[in-house]
Amino acid sequence: xxxxxxxxxxxxxxxxxxxxxxxxxxxxxxxxxxxxxxxxxxxxxxxxxxxxxxxxxxxxxxxxxxxxxxxxxxxxxxxxxxxxxxxxxxxxxxxxxxxx
Amino acid sequence: xxxxxxxxxxxxxxxxxxxxxxxxxxxxxxxxxxxxxxxxxxxxxxxxxxxxxxxxxxxxxxxxxxxxxxxxxxxxxxxxxxxxxxxxxxxxxxxxxxxxxxxxxxxxxxxxxxxxxxxxxxxxxxxxxxxxxxxxxxxxxxxxxxxxxxxxxxxxxxxxxxxxxxxxxxxxxxxxxxxxxxxxxxxxxxxxxxxxxxxxxxxxxxxxxxxxxxxxxxxxxxxxxxxxxxxx
Numbered sequence: 035x036x037x038x039x040x041x042x043x044x045x046x047x048x049x050x051x052x053x054x055x056x057x058x059x060x061x062x063x064x065x066x067x068x069x070x071x072x073x074x075x076x077x078x079x080x081x082x083x084x085x086x087x088x089x090x091x092x093x094x095x096x097x098x099x100x101x102x103x104x105x106x107x108x109x110x111x112x113x114x115x116x117x118x119x120x121x122x123x124x125x126x127x128x129x130x131x132x133x134x
Numbered sequence: 135x136x137x138x139x140x141x142x143x144x145x146x147x148x149x150x151x152x153x154x155x156x157x158x159x160x161x162x163x164x165x166x167x168x169x170x171x172x173x174x175x176x177x178x179x180x181x182x183x184x185x186x187x188x189x190x191x192x193x194x195x196x197x198x199x200x201x202x203x204x205x206x207x208x209x210x211x212x213x214x215x216x217x218x219x220x221x222x223x224x225x226x227x228x229x230x231x232x233x234x235x236x237x238x239x240x241x242x243x244x245x246x247x248x249x250x251x252x253x254x255x256x257x258x259x260x261x262x263x264x265x266x267x268x269x270x271x272x273x274x275x276x277x278x279x280x281x282x283x284x285x286x287x288x289x290x291x292x293x294x295x296x297x298x299x300x301x302x303x304x305x306x307x308x309x310x311x312x313x314x315x316x317x318x319x320x321x322x323x324x325x326x327x328x329x330x331x332x333x334x335x336x337x338x339x340x341x342x343x344x345x346x347x348x349x350x351x352x353x354x355x356x357x358x359x360x361x362x363x364x365x366x
Binding site: 035036037038039040042043044046047048049050051052062064065066067068069070071072073074075076077078079080081082083084098101102105106109110113114115116118119122123126127130 | 154157158161179182183186187188189191192194195196200206209210213214215216217218219220221222223224225227228231232236239240242243244246248301302303304305306307308309310311312313314315316317318322323326327328329330331332333334335344345348349350351352353355356357360
């Protein structure tokens with residue numbers, strides 16, 4: 035599994051550098067690739083806010099959702115990874131203590 | 135600064151550019167290492183992930199899928215979709231690095247990360263147009279690599295010592311939020327993210343296929359929105 039992912043990842047990184055001097059990506063593909071980072075990151079962020087680990091049904095985790103929303107606001111205003119992470123964690127701990 | 139920056143000066147500038155980036159790479163690497171060892175990978179496997187794959191999002195996602203018992207094919211497909219963004223980065227970097235020899239290209243490719251790409255593009259668009267941009271990249275991406283390896287090792291070794299009640303796993307979505315939010319510059323992009331996130335929660339697919347399906351739906355939503363004049 036590790037080697038498989040490693041090989042795929044390297045090829046995805048290497049192919050455009052090595053080939054693209056000659057080859058031009060189709061327009062629609064370039065358009066699609068623009069959205070990959072945002073779609074992937076959102077898909078990774080969202081589920082743990084709604085599912086308890088391993089649970090099959092949707093149970094919103096309120097402290098996590100609220101802390102995530104606050105972190106998004108902080109990221110929007112400050113563009114700082116450090117502030118987002120630090121304040122987000124502090125918010126989560128505070129909310130967990132409050133909502134128990 | 136009139137003189138052309140030397141290779142060495144560029145390399146050092148790259149190292150400097152890395153310093154603020156370590157704030158996102160350190161905690162992410164720690165969490166990646168801890169997650170891998172908690173998912174039942176051996177220490178050797180967890181460390182191998184970091185130097186063979188060297189891609190945090192794909193490592194986290196495949197670790198979670200592995201822990202959830204997903205089949206190998208699903209894990210590989212998901213990692214592929216997550217890392218599709220490297221195609222876009224590579225295509226964009228090829229404009230400056232396409233002419234370098236194969237060994238440089240292989241090194242650049244292996245070291246490619248979201249952060250290295252973003253900072254290199256910013257520097258390229260800067261006014262001074264450095265002639266040795268690949269040395270800047272090497273300093274930046276090389277430092278990122280070293281930091282990532284050390285952080286994962288620390289995560290593997292220390293991850294189990296931290297009680298789960300500290301909720302340190304929450305650092306991962308927080309770092310993703312910090313990377314995602316600045317991307318949301320126009321409406322199609324917001325829609326792509328909202329669709330991807332929403333679908334990942336709502337889709338109840340077997341074999342842990344949600345992530346890959348949600349990502350593809352998000353991309354499709356963004357393209358449709360752009361086509362039908364959601365506009366900016």
